[in-house]
Amino acid sequence: MLGPLLPVAVLDRPSVGRRQLIDGIRWLGRTGAPCRDLPPVYGPWQTVYGLFRRWQRDGGWS
Known part of the structure; x- marks a missing residue:
């Protein structure tokens, strides 16, 4: 269900697992x-925060 909302990996950057990002958001909450x-x-906290804010603005958390 969350698959389409998850970020796509960008080249030349170390990969952070999608599950790790979601777990990071859950940990903060x-x-x-x-x-x-x-x-x-x-x-990175910036990546986790950016994903959280994007989903918050798009209504993904409601």
């Missing part, structure tokens, strides 16, 4: 921590 405190296991 669960803990209420600032994005910059995201553990590195979930990928």
Whole structure:
């Protein structure tokens, strides 16, 4: 169901698993921590935050 909403890999960048990004968003929501405190296991915080904001603006979370 989430497949079409997930980002497509961009060349010349290290791949972060889609599951990792979603888990990062869930971790932020669960803990209420600032994005910059995201553990590195979930990928760069900027990528996780950008995905979250894009889905929030598009209504993907409603």
